[in-house]
Amino acid sequence: MSISSNKHIAVLGAGPAGLMAAWELVEAGYQVTVIERDDHVGGMCATQTFSGKHGEYRFDFGGHRFITKNPKLLDFVDKLMGDELLYAQRKSVIRYRGRIYQYPLAMLDLIKNAPLPLLVGGAIDLGKQFFKSKPQDQSTVSFAEWIESRFGTTLYKHFFEGYTAKLWGIDPAFLSGDWASQRISLIDLKDVARRLLPGRRSSVRTYARQYRYPKWGFGQLYTRLAEELEKKGVEIVLNSDVCGLNIDADNQIESVMYNHQGKEQSLSCDQVISTLPLPLMCKLTDFDSGLEFRALRFINMPMETENISDNTWQYLSDPEILGTRLQEPKRRSSFMAPEGRSSVMIEIPCNKGDEVWSMDGERLQQRVLRDLDSLGVESKLATGEYFTSYTEHAYPLMDMPYQDKREKAISHLSQFDNLIMTGRQGTFRYIFTDTAMEMGMMAAQSVIDGKERRREIFDFRNEKTVIEVQSVA
Numbered sequence: 001m002s003i004s005s006n007k008h009i010a011v012l013g014a015g016p017a018g019l020m021a022a023w024e025l026v027e028a029g030y031q032v033t034v035i036e037r038d039d040h041v042g043g044m045c046a047t048q049t050f051s052g053k054h055g056e057y058r059f060d061f062g063g064h065r066f067i068t069k070n071p072k073l074l075d076f077v078d079k080l081m082g083d084e085l086l087y088a089q090r091k092s093v094i095r096y097r098g099r100i101y102q103y104p105l106a107m108l109d110l111i112k113n114a115p116l117p118l119l120v121g122g123a124i125d126l127g128k129q130f131f132k133s134k135p136q137d138q139s140t141v142s143f144a145e146w147i148e149s150r151f152g153t154t155l156y157k158h159f160f161e162g163y164t165a166k167l168w169g170i171d172p173a174f175l176s177g178d179w180a181s182q183r184i185s186l187i188d189l190k191d192v193a194r195r196l197l198p199g200r201r202s203s204v205r206t207y208a209r210q211y212r213y214p215k216w217g218f219g220q221l222y223t224r225l226a227e228e229l230e231k232k233g234v235e236i237v238l239n240s241d242v243c244g245l246n247i248d249a250d251n252q253i254e255s256v257m258y259n260h261q262g263k264e265q266s267l268s269c270d271q272v273i274s275t276l277p278l279p280l281m282c283k284l285t286d287f288d289s290g291l292e293f294r295a296l297r298f299i300n301m302p303m304e305t306e307n308i309s310d311n312t313w314q315y316l317s318d319p320e321i322l323g324t325r326l327q328e329p330k331r332r333s334s335f336m337a338p339e340g341r342s343s344v345m346i347e348i349p350c351n352k353g354d355e356v357w358s359m360d361g362e363r364l365q366q367r368v369l370r371d372l373d374s375l376g377v378e379s380k381l382a383t384g385e386y387f388t389s390y391t392e393h394a395y396p397l398m399d400m401p402y403q404d405k406r407e408k409a410i411s412h413l414s415q416f417d418n419l420i421m422t423g424r425q426g427t428f429r430y431i432f433t434d435t436a437m438e439m440g441m442m443a444a445q446s447v448i449d450g451k452e453r454r455r456e457i458f459d460f461r462n463e464k465t466v467i468e469v470q471s472v473a
Contacts, residue, residue, distance in 0.1 A: 004129070009447060010035065010256050010267055012242055013275030014435050015043025017423030017440035019225050021273045024444030026232045033267055034229075034236045035258050040219070041226040041236065043275075044391055044424070046432055047217030052302045052385050055338030059300040059345050060393050063313055063327050064218040065090065065211035069432035071443075076314055077212070084215040088332050091310060094159060095326075095375060096317040103315060107157065107282055118158055125152020142400060146177035165316040165325050167349050168294055170398065176398045179430065213332045218433075239264075244274060245284055251415050272416075273443045275423035277393045282409050289409040291402065291428055296394040297348045299368050301386045306340050308377055321371045322356070323348045344377070352392050361388050396428045410458055419445055420454055427458050436460045 007030050011018045014036035022032045040046050040236035045064055052058045058199050065088065068074050079087060092103040102109040111119065130153065141149075143164060147156045157400055164172045220230070222423040237260060244257035246266070255268045274281055279291040314326040323346040329336035330343070346368050350356035356364075365386050368378035396402070406428050413421060421427055422435050422443040431439075439457050 001260075001268065005055070007031065007270045008033070008268065009271045009273060010269035011273045011275075012228065012256065013037075013043065013426070014041040014222075014236055014238075014424065015275055015423060015425075016045055016222065016436040017426065017443070018043075018273070018275045019222055020437040020440030021444040022229055022234050023225065024308040024441050025447060026229065026234050028444070028448045032229075032234045033269075034234060034238065035240045035242060035256065035267065036238050036242045036282065040240050041238075042219040042224075043142075044394065045218050045222055046137060047219030048300075048387075048389060050300065050302070050385070050387055052338075052383065054302065054341050054383070057300070057302050057329070057338070057343045058217040058336045059298070059329055059342075059343070059389075060218045060332075061298065062296065062347060062394070063131075063325065063332075064220070064331070064433060065213055066218075066433060068213045070438060071433055073437060076211075076266065077221065079230075080228070081214055083220060084220065085212050086215055086333055087314075088211055089215045090209050090211060091331075092313040092315065094315045095309050096158065096315055103244065103313075104265075105155070113456050118154060120155030122152065125154050126195075126259070127153065131209065141177040142173050143175035143180050146180040147172075154201045159317060162319045163176075163324065166319060168395070169349060169351060170397075170399065174247070174399055174404060180401070192428075203345070215333055215335050217329075217333070217336060242284070247285070247416065248456075252417055252418050271418045271420070271447050272393050273420045273422060273440075273447070275426040275440075277425040278406070278409050278428040280424070281419075281421065283411065286364055287409070287412045289412075290405045291409060293393040293425070294395040295350050295357060296391045296459040296461050297350050298345055298347070298389045298391075299361075299364055299386060300345045300389070301342055301343060301368075302383045303342045303381045304336070305342055305381045306385055308342055308344060308381075314375075315449060318372075318376070321374065323371065324366055325378075344372070349394075357390070361386070364388060369432075371383070390456035393425045396425075396430060398430070402428075408433050408456075414454065422457050427460075429462075431461065 002072050009025050009030050009032050011022050011032060011034045014034050019041065022034050025032045029069050044061050047058050047060050050059065064075060066077060079425055094101045094103050101113055114237060134151070144156065147160050161172055164175065168175055171200040173292040205390060230236060235426055240260040242256060242258045243264065245253050246255040246257065249255050253269070255266045256272065257264060257266055277293060279289045299456060311328070311329060314333045316323050327345045327347070328342055361437045369382060373379045420443045422439040424431050427439065439460055442457050442460065
């Protein structure tokens, strides 16, 4: 047994980053305990099973897919899942004012489907593009400024403004341009136009169309990983809410306090790897970061039909429609619904404790059914069964001053030498699953070899490019 087995590592959170950190550590011979607030592993990547009158339906917490640039990570996931890791194809559309547009936006599709005022406005904006410079540093401009400078006022008003305000709960003028630079696949309106010219190459950054997806839902990846961890001796303590830290005079975390089944318990440790939300970790160490998250509420419903559409995602841009995205889970895996049946999941942005978060389930269901009718999905296809679920820390709220607040939080937590923050919530970053897993591996490696990587983890994969453009998966 390795001499490192004398070291006890506390991993806070059993999501992708936390479980991968635990894997690397136990493989190196460390004693590892994972503390998780929920009754399941996987965090935002978990899958819930619903037993309906026609059989079992599976719903993810949102829409996930496994894509990665890291061959080592892909090989690990392939071996872990075997033949239960499937291939799927992405197809997404934007629904707006009764029309359906391809996503990412494509010029030919716009010309075919858009109303004349949109086309005329877009053409005028395109002409202006050749005489206007656009801001290069997205951290100093708002989301609204970033989009309008590249796509013009017309496309911004039609496809970005309302959807973005609904998603984040704030005016896009107060949202940082950081988010746009890693989420918008086209360079600018001129680049859209170039795609139509024969023999001209476009610099468009296209999305990965093919991705990997577990047979029984995305959460299967993490339940499988947790099973393997427990076989190796890792203790995973569920239903345990971290409530405090015991810190000595040298700013070393000696133990983690958590509530489990109504009792406060203490876990002594040599090192802490935390994936808890960055503002929560600051609060546990007596610092108010001022950082906030946007929450999500999901309503999941079985449907009396074999297929709703052929789309993986439908982005719902109309402000009067409550949700922002409609997903049909079986588009990712046919095993997500009983044979001959389908289901829908509506993703609804909110803040914890607001009207949507607190709304009675029956009332919410009726509201969503009316929205489905307005989208051309007949509400009578719903079986009447449903359940709702919540994610409190879904999106880091990237308002204009968020970078300054984040830096102060990082500086505060850096004083605790045996604390490593990692993962999506832990670093306050909008990242995908593979990056979160890599972050967990990096945190574990820092413990194993003693190399300081905390700043590197906070900034990992922060390239100024779309974060899912390429994949080896």
